[in-house]
Amino acid sequence: AQSVTQLDSQVPVFEEAPVELRCNYSSSVSVYLFWYVQYPNQGLQLLLKYLSGSTLVKGINGFEAEFNKSQTSFHLRKPSVHISDTAEYFCAVSPRSGGYQKVTFGTGTKLQVIP
Amino acid sequence: GAVVSQHPSRVICKSGTSVKIECRSLDFQATTMFWYRQFPKQSLMLMATSNEGSKATYEQGVEKDKFLINHASLTLSTLTVTSAHPEDSSFYICSALPGTGGWGNTEAFFGQGTRLTVV
Numbered sequence: 001a002q003s004v005t006q007l008d009s010q011v012p013v014f015e016e017a018p019v020e021l022r023c024n025y026s027s028s029v030s031v032y033l034f035w036y037v038q039y040p041n042q043g044l045q046l047l048l049k050y051l052s053g054s055t056l057v058k059g060i061n062g063f064e065a066e067f068n069k070s071q072t073s074f075h076l077r078k079p080s081v082h083i084s085d086t087a088e089y090f091c092a093v094s095p096r097s098g099g100y101q102k103v104t105f106g107t108g109t110k111l112q113v114i115p
Numbered sequence: 116g117a118v119v120s121q122h123p124s125r126v127i128c129k130s131g132t133s134v135k136i137e138c139r140s141l142d143f144q145a146t147t148m149f150w151y152r153q154f155p156k157q158s159l160m161l162m163a164t165s166n167e168g169s170k171a172t173y174e175q176g177v178e179k180d181k182f183l184i185n186h187a188s189l190t191l192s193t194l195t196v197t198s199a200h201p202e203d204s205s206f207y208i209c210s211a212l213p214g215t216g217g218w219g220n221t222e223a224f225f226g227q228g229t230r231l232t233v234v
Contacts, residue, residue: 043227
């Protein structure tokens with residue numbers, strides 16, 4: 001079984017400032033890691049994913065995340081946010097064995113970009 | 116990229132009626148589709164895994180007789196909320212896993228969600 005903890009339910013940040021959204025996970029097996037973005041009344045869009053290889057993963061819209069195995073973290077970062085980044089962000093994990101069958105989502109972090 | 120279309124995006128129904136939500140993979144085949152429910156200010160909770168040509172697998176606590184899932188083709192899964200009540204009001208999201216095998220794939224693609232309001 002796995003679990004995902006997103007420590008911050010809301011993160012306000014000024015436009016053009018950097019942001020970090022935190023994600024920690026717990027799992028008894030090796031996992032894949034994902035970050036999704038959800039705009040109001042819409043489904044989820046994949047920002048980035050970590051499968052293997054380099055621990056620094058670059059995604060769409062200028063986001064990146066770093067996998068830290070020792071700290072079981074997968075924090076999402078962006079050096080300069082825009083108003084359009086205002087949305088809810090979900091961290092997720094799925095077990096490597098068996099593919100995407102049992103993905104687990106965190107509770108989400110609402111990013112509020114202030115003009 | 117892979118596109119999943121979910122319909123309708125919003126629906127309002129009277130208590131006691133049934134509502135069908137469709138999830139279609141437009142440019143790929145998906146043996147496996149997932150149905151989630153999202154309450155306000157909460158994360159997505161997996162309701163069931165829909166498998167083409169076989170019965171869906173429901174998560175613990177989800178009533179299979181209330182939430183009927185039919186995955187009749189490799190591109191379409193439907194969720195029917197039967198005898199809907201106000202407590203069923205929620206945001207329902209589907210996702211589809213590309214590939215006919217369903218195993219070993221690392222990413223599913225999400226529909227845009229359906230806002231169900233039962234009055």
